[in-house]
Amino acid sequence: MMTTNTTKTTKLLTGTQVPELAVKTLDGKVWKLSEQKPQNFTLIIFYRGWFCPICHNYLAELERLLDDFTKLGVEAIAISGDSQADAQKSITEWGIKNLTVGCEASIDLFRSWGLYISKGAFEKEPPLFCEPGFFLIKPDGTLFYAAVNSAPFGRPPISDMLSAIDFVLPRNYPVRGTD
Numbered sequence: 001m002m003t004t005n006t007t008k009t010t011k012l013l014t015g016t017q018v019p020e021l022a023v024k025t026l027d028g029k030v031w032k033l034s035e036q037k038p039q040n041f042t043l044i045i046f047y048r049g050w051f052c053p054i055c056h057n058y059l060a061e062l063e064r065l066l067d068d069f070t071k072l073g074v075e076a077i078a079i080s081g082d083s084q085a086d087a088q089k090s091i092t093e094w095g096i097k098n099l100t101v102g103c104e105a106s107i108d109l110f111r112s113w114g115l116y117i118s119k120g121a122f123e124k125e126p127p128l129f130c131e132p133g134f135f136l137i138k139p140d141g142t143l144f145y146a147a148v149n150s151a152p153f154g155r156p157p158i159s160d161m162l163s164a165i166d167f168v169l170p171r172n173y174p175v176r177g178t179d
Helices: 053-071 084-094 107-112 158-168
Strands: 022-025 030-032 041-046 074-079 100-103 117-119 128-130 133-137 143-148
Touching: 022 074, 041 053, 053 074, 053 084, 053 158, 084 100, 107 117, 107 128
Parallel strands: 041 074, 074 100
Antiparallel strands: 022 030, 022 100, 041 133, 117 128, 133 143
């Protein structure tokens, strides 16, 4: 028997305000999107969680290139629904030292950002979790770029996105996909 999800998932539109986002970070503080003051963009990466080896590699590459993003005026955070203990364990094992990491995000929060939700299918997976999302938010809170995946693969390569940001900034590149 097929079940239908009745909880509404939002599709975010480029050029419009994104939902408010507040998430607990590993240092015990609350990170709020509305309080961020990046020079150019806030980069928000939603990742599946501690159990995902692809997330491990993805966040490790972001960590490696974090200074390059900072030089372009981009502040980054990676967010999952992991408990604080699981997030801390994975970040320690993955060698993530400088990236801000949010944890304990809810399924409703993921849906408000238009993320796909999966049911755990393997032993290590939680009952529900988000699939990956990559968002660039302008300082005024509008969405500049979004990539939402329905599975762990096919994410925008971190190095490609770094090059893309380096390309768009000096050209005052417009928001695309608004119509």
